[in-house]
Amino acid sequence: MNSKFSLAHLTVLGCPPPEMTYIASMAGYDYVSLRPIYMGLPGEPNYDLAVNKEMMKLTKTALAETGVKLLDIELARIFDGMDPKKYEPAMEVAAELGGKHVLSSIWTPNREYYLEKFGEVCDLAKQYGLTVDLEFVPIAAVNSLESTVDVLKTVNRDNAGIMIDVHHIHRSREAAEELAKLPKSWFHFAHLCDAPVEIPTEHDEMTRILREARSYVGEGGIDVASYIHSMPEMPYSIELPNLQRVREFGYAEHARRCLATAKAYFEAHPRKDV
Incomplete structure (x- = not known):
């Protein structure tokens, strides 16, 4: 099996990036997916590596000592009143640590606004060699495959992509076959x-499980398997x-x-095309 796996920060959110990296290495992961963009959610630790220079240094050491690589950072949310430039320090961190992608999601219903801001995030990330991968979340404003495809086609940035979360696509009742129709x-x-x-009908229960x-x-x-096999082979962040x-x-x-x-x-459940 040649699939590559990353340990996503939400899986072990209580672990600072250096500790998380050593845990990922011991467990056999190829990558880590870090959360250096602080969102201020209740109980959320602040792992802003652009500000915490000591934690940044220790994270860089952990990556070097273990050989684990940084896959992506999160979360560049699009919401009312946001300033895309506030994500630039985290993008600098990602580039310095060898990351490739920035995860994004959209939390405002204002289509004209979120198209403009998502495009700005993509342009900013491109300066650091990063893609911006849009994730649709069932409790967010952009919460379907159709609306996500609309964003990518309209914004039309060559470093924009789609990030499918198996939980979210199932909860959104999307057909796996639709993924195979999208550009690889x-x-x-x-x-x-x-x-x-x-699939929970109550918002709070959906959020709790998520x-x-x-x-x-x-x-x-x-x-x-139906979702995985409908997409190209790529790294999988757990x-x-x-x-x-x-x-x-x-x-x-747990990791x-x-x-x-x-x-x-x-x-x-091996891929049929292998």
């Missing part, structure tokens, strides 16, 4: 996890926050189980 050049990485097959109760791949009810598992096993063992179950699932 749009795909740079994807988010892996699983979840109960039943942020703190996802399942190991193969242990939920999502047809993960974004699998589960507070109960972390309490039971600790961050390191290891995330990767072990994903690899076992991939081996049991």
Whole structure:
């Protein structure tokens, strides 16, 4: 199996980037996906590496010592009143650490506004050799495959892409076959996890599972393989926050189980084009 895997920060959000990198290395990951853009959410740690120079130095050391690479950073949200230039320090960090992508999502319903701002984020990221990969989230304003495709086609930036999260696309009731119709050049990485097959009707329950109760791949009810096989082969970032598992096993063992179950699932569901 040649698939490459990244440990997403939300999976081990209590771990600062240096610790997270060593955990990823011990568990066998190829990459880490860091969260250096502080959003100020309740209980969210601040890992702003552009400001915390000591943490930046330790992160760089951890990457060098382990050979783990930085895949992407997050989250360049598009929201009312935002200033794209505030993301530039994090982009500088990503470029310095060897990252390739910036994850983005859209949280304002104002189409004209979000098209303009997403385009500005793409232009800013291009200066640092980074792609900007738009993720649709079921609780966000842009929450469907159709609206995401509309953004990419309208903005028409050569460093813009789409980032499919298995949880989100299942919750949005999108058909896997639709992914195969999209340009392969749009795909740079994807988010892996699983979840109960039943789609919550309550916003709070949708949010709870999304942020703190996802399942190991193969242990939920999502047809993960149908989505993965409809996209090109690329790195898979395992974004699998589960507070109960972390309490039971600790961050390191949770991260290891995330990767072990994903690899076992991939081996049991090989791509037909391989």
